[in-house]
Amino acid sequence: MEIVTLPGQREGGKVWLVGAGPGDVELLTLKAYRILKSADVVLYDALVSEEIMSLVPFDAEKIAVGKRAGKHSANQDEINQLLVTKGCTRKNVVRLKGGDPFIFGRGGEELQSLVEAGLEFEVVPGITAASGTSSYAGIPLTHRDHAQGVTFITGHCQLGSRPMNWTNYANPNNTLVIYMGILNAGIISQGLIDAGRSAQTPVAIVSKATTSEQRRFIGNLGELEQLAADPELKMPALMIIGEVVQLADTLNWFTPETHSETPAVSYEL
Incomplete structure (x- = not known):
């Protein structure tokens, strides 16, 4: 243009x-x-x-x-x-x-x-959404025992017409963060499983992260499409796939009550 x-x-x-x-x-x-x-x-x-x-x-x-x-x-x-x-x-x-x-x-x-x-x-x-979402969901994106790297990709509607090489993202030692992937959860799940990632790989979808409406939907890769279809899931939402997700309950600190206790912004610059 x-x-x-x-x-x-x-x-x-x-x-x-x-x-x-x-x-x-x-x-x-x-x-x-x-x-x-x-x-x-x-x-x-x-x-x-x-x-x-x-x-x-x-x-x-x-x-x-x-x-x-x-x-x-x-x-x-x-x-x-x-x-x-x-x-x-x-x-x-x-x-x-x-x-x-x-x-x-x-x-x-x-x-x-x-x-x-x-x-x-x-x-x-x-x-970025990946950093804020993972922090407020209690999921470190990297961890010496679980993930030595992290990859950000987009999972929007072009996946259907422009298939991705999922082999590049199936490394079990890496965390995979997917932006805009909810509508293509089934394609993402099947693509990763076909590329060798275990269907039992922990996954989380975090909805409206860092706000008082934050919700976490946690399961495994084989259940990703079902998690994405939950009627209580609201946009925006981000997917986190990898072994680090198993730390979500242990490291979870954020609740809507925590958010409501935060004082209003009143900076003077």
Whole structure:
């Protein structure tokens, strides 16, 4: 898509690509908090929590551009063009993404459009969903006795038409974290089992992680599709596959009650 700039309307604006973290408002970085408080316009994803959006100034323009599987949303070309348009006409433009914008967040694609348009930008990293989810679920992603490595992959709808080489991800000594995989749980499970991963490999699906609605659905790889179909599972949800999941009960510390006891954000920067 050709990015269209607006000649003569540039006012020295800047675009901030900001990671909102996995959900808990207190997992925002201090820099992200400061940038949000000074925003003139915020383009935000569906996975950004209401608590985080409440930090945006009341008079700032707020534009929902969320992308959610199975639901209508702005396509990526439209988002790229909107970023350029706002960047040409507004002073502080924030592109707010759940998790970290450079891990399955298409942040690189959006920045490429800004480079093409000659706009100034800055990136503020966020805690990615894998790190936040595993920490709040009591599941270390690596452990000397259980996993010597960890791999992040996406399991969205392209799996059906672009089959993955599951042999690359069937190493029993690695933890596998799958973003956007709920709709393809059956494909994922069968692919890994066919590639040699045991059907008894522990798995967890964590729903609405780091929030007061967090739920864990724990079983084994052979049950993954059944776990993903649980009617109580709400989006967003992340899959963690590997021996480290067996530590979930021992190391679990987070409860909705824990979250409700957390004081409201009141930083002054």
